[in-house]
Structure formats: structure tokens, C-alpha cells
Amino acid sequence: MMRGTRVAGAIALGTLGGLLAGSHGDAEETRWQIDPDKCIGCSHCSTYCVLDESAVKCVQCFDMCGYCDICTGYLDTNYDDVNTAAENQLCPTAAVVREFVEDKAGQRFYQYTIDEDACIGCGKCVKGCALMNGSLYLQVMHDRCVNCNECAIEKACPTQAYTRVPAEKPYLVKAQAQSLYESKLADEALAQDDPVAKLMRMVTMR
Structure with missing residues (x-):
């Protein structure tokens, strides 16, 4: 079953932080997290995590999304056509899901959600989306992360975007x-x- 990842207003204020904390060490005081305002989508999150599948996944903040037809976080720079064909997608695992929303005054709008199980945390969509609204960004998922004392991704991060956050509010916007x-x-x-x-x-x- 596809697990979609999105950021709503309640998470923005941290009210869902405790509920989303996951099962790893609820007694721990802090968790690793990515400061989305420092992250540049360098791809290290997908390759340096000690887990076979990175605990870092992309999230979508719909309040910031423009629901664009030509989405730079979805379409490859060399796309042939504006559709869902694999060769036109920027994401190597098709984790960004595009769904038609409405046609308004001749302009078509689409919603973009993240298939968390397919996402590898490579940050390609994040880097692409940064060219427009910047609504896509990476977060450490705490139902996956084992909360290492020394995080291999944190050591490799070129912008020091990794930080420790309170366990009761483990997600950042x-x-x-x-x-x-x-x-x-x-x-x-x-x-x-x-x-x-x-x-x-x-x-x-x-």
C-alpha cells in the first residue's frame, strides 16, 4: 500500500510531532532531523544512511505548492511531453505522484503527492522544486530512523542541515x-x- 507523505498546518506548528515520533526510543530526548531551509537536495541522504533503505523521505507542503502543470519537481529537464510517462519524470523511482485536480480558465492544475515507500530520499525533486515554489523537501522519518548517536548522513551533509530536535516535535517545516x-x-x-x-x-x- 502506498504511504503518502504530506505536511499540513498542524504539523507546521508541531502539534502532531508526538504522534509521528515513531517507535524507536520514545524515551530519547532528541532526534535527528533536516533543516529544510538549509538542505540543497545533494543526494547524500539516499547513499549515506546506514539502513538498506534510507530513513529520509520527501514531503510535500501543499500550502506552498502551486499545483503547476509544468512542475520542475516532477518533470525531467529533458522531458518529451507533459505526462506521467516514466521517461518524462525527474524522480528515478516515480515516487512523485501526479494527479489532475481541475481545469480553470484554460489552465490545468495538478496535485503532487509522495509515495513514501517508493521514495529513496535522493532529493532530485527537492532541487527541481526549489526552482519554483519549493514545496517539496526532505525529512527524516522516525518510524524508519534508528536514531544513531552519530549519523553518517549528518557527517556527510555539505550544508550542516542535520540537527537534533526535541523528540516530542521531531519534524521541521x-x-x-x-x-x-x-x-x-x-x-x-x-x-x-x-x-x-x-x-x-x-x-x-x-
């Missing part, structure tokens, strides 16, 4: 995604005519 989600919450509060939230919004906009 991009700063842009965090900002978008907080803005969304503020807008929802304004829509409900919450006077306190309205005042806070006015102050932060100055």
Missing part, C-alpha cells in the same frame, strides 16, 4: 510554510470577527 500557516490562522480568526486576533493582526502589519 520551512520558515515560509510556518509563516503561511500562521497567516492563515490569523485570517480565519479575523473572519470570525475575533477582536483580540484582529488587534494582533493590526499590530503585526505595522
Whole structure:
């Protein structure tokens, strides 16, 4: 069964962190994680992990995604046609799944999700997506990671993107995604005519 990986607003604020922590050492205080704002998709995550299959997988932040027809995180730079044919895909294992959403004013929109079981953490889609919205990024999956004291990927990471995070909040989001989600919450509060939230919004906009 395909396991899809996505980032929702609740994860952005860490409220699901404890639920997603996995089964490896719940008593441990910290876990390894990738700072998505430092990661460059260098491919080391797929080759340096001590596991046969890397614990690092791509995730999708839908709040940042443009649902583009021409997606640089999905299509190979030398694609022949805009379709799901393997030769047109950037991902070597077809882990990025493309599904049609709607046709609006002559423009076609697609949703891109990650087949976690197929993903090898190579970062090709992350590097490609960075050319546009940057909604795809890598995270250490804690139902897979064995939380080594010294992580081989951390040693090889060229941008020092690997860091220790609290076990109760083991996943990170991009700063842009965090900002978008907080803005969304503020807008929802304004829509409900919450006077306190309205005042806070006015102050932060100055």
C-alpha cells in the first residue's frame, strides 16, 4: 500500500510531532532531523544512511505548492511531453505522484503527492522544486530512523542541515510554510470577527 507523505498546518506548528515520533526510543530526548531551509537536495541522504533503505523521505507542503502543470519537481529537464510517462519524470523511482485536480480558465492544475515507500530520499525533486515554489523537501522519518548517536548522513551533509530536535516535535517545516500557516490562522480568526486576533493582526502589519 502506498504511504503518502504530506505536511499540513498542524504539523507546521508541531502539534502532531508526538504522534509521528515513531517507535524507536520514545524515551530519547532528541532526534535527528533536516533543516529544510538549509538542505540543497545533494543526494547524500539516499547513499549515506546506514539502513538498506534510507530513513529520509520527501514531503510535500501543499500550502506552498502551486499545483503547476509544468512542475520542475516532477518533470525531467529533458522531458518529451507533459505526462506521467516514466521517461518524462525527474524522480528515478516515480515516487512523485501526479494527479489532475481541475481545469480553470484554460489552465490545468495538478496535485503532487509522495509515495513514501517508493521514495529513496535522493532529493532530485527537492532541487527541481526549489526552482519554483519549493514545496517539496526532505525529512527524516522516525518510524524508519534508528536514531544513531552519530549519523553518517549528518557527517556527510555539505550544508550542516542535520540537527537534533526535541523528540516530542521531531519534524521541521520551512520558515515560509510556518509563516503561511500562521497567516492563515490569523485570517480565519479575523473572519470570525475575533477582536483580540484582529488587534494582533493590526499590530503585526505595522
